[in-house]
């Protein structure tokens with residue numbers, strides 16, 4: 302197993318125990334890392350703190366950070382800087398689109414819904430990278446989560462697919478910028494996983510069944526598989542990798 306002892310990582314986007322961010326938290330905790338959690342708003346504070354208490358390590362910081370607010374992101378990272386000093390990496394596990402735009406025709410997408418999906422699911426990575434960079438004084442690794450619907454048309458993914466395409470390109474531009482500071486930026490393209498966010502995608506069960514039938518490994522992706530790949534991307538084992546999208550999807554993307 303990978304050791305991340307003595308390293309500190311920020312994990313953004315734990316909503317509940319099914320969250321992919323929580324799979325990442327468990328893998329990093331098992332590797333001995335120190336973790337700092339951010340959550341979207343007050344109502345998530347208690348559930349996040351209760352979950353964090355179940356981990357092995359003592360992870361003290363849980364902070365609010367609504368990524369739609371520049372001030373919130375700035376305040377959050379300055380607080381992290383004050384309390385933790387430097388950080389070694391960050392997991393961005395955040396996305397949002399209106400449920401009514403995750404079904405039906407993409408051509409019906411509203412301007413407002415389009416911009417909302419881009420704002421929370423894509424632009425957030427850029428503003429976060431900007432404020433996290435000064436804290437990664439010894440280099441670092443940023444990992445975000447994407448989906449194959451950002452590369453090809455998948456049923457019902459619609460406006461979120463366009464946001465993921467924009468997110469994946471942001472990964473490349475950010476990797477280019479931050480490489481000078483020895484900060485790597487990569488995405489994990491996860492297979493479909495039943496989470497709170499996934500509930501919003503129309504016909505999600507059909508998608509899960511299709512993976513079992515057709516993907517090379519004939520099984521669905523688990524948050525643990527994504528977590529272990531994130532641990533690799535946060536470790537020195539992956540030091541030569543940046544600007545990459547790694548598929549953790551039972552091989553479905555080759556079809």
Ligand code: 0WD
Nearest residue numbers: 314316320321341367368395396446448493494496497498
């Ligand atoms: O099949 C899936 N579940 C896949 C998800 C396959 C491939 C990729 N992904 C991606 C998602 O698109 C997302 O980027 O993984 C990431 C994490 O999603 P998740 O684990 O599936 O979903 P969930 O457990 O619902 O966490 C998403 C979280 C939000 O949940 P809540 O209920 O707290 O809104 O994104 C966060 C939030 O924690 N989030 C925000 N955080 C800060 N500011 C905001 C915001 N404005 N909006 C949403």
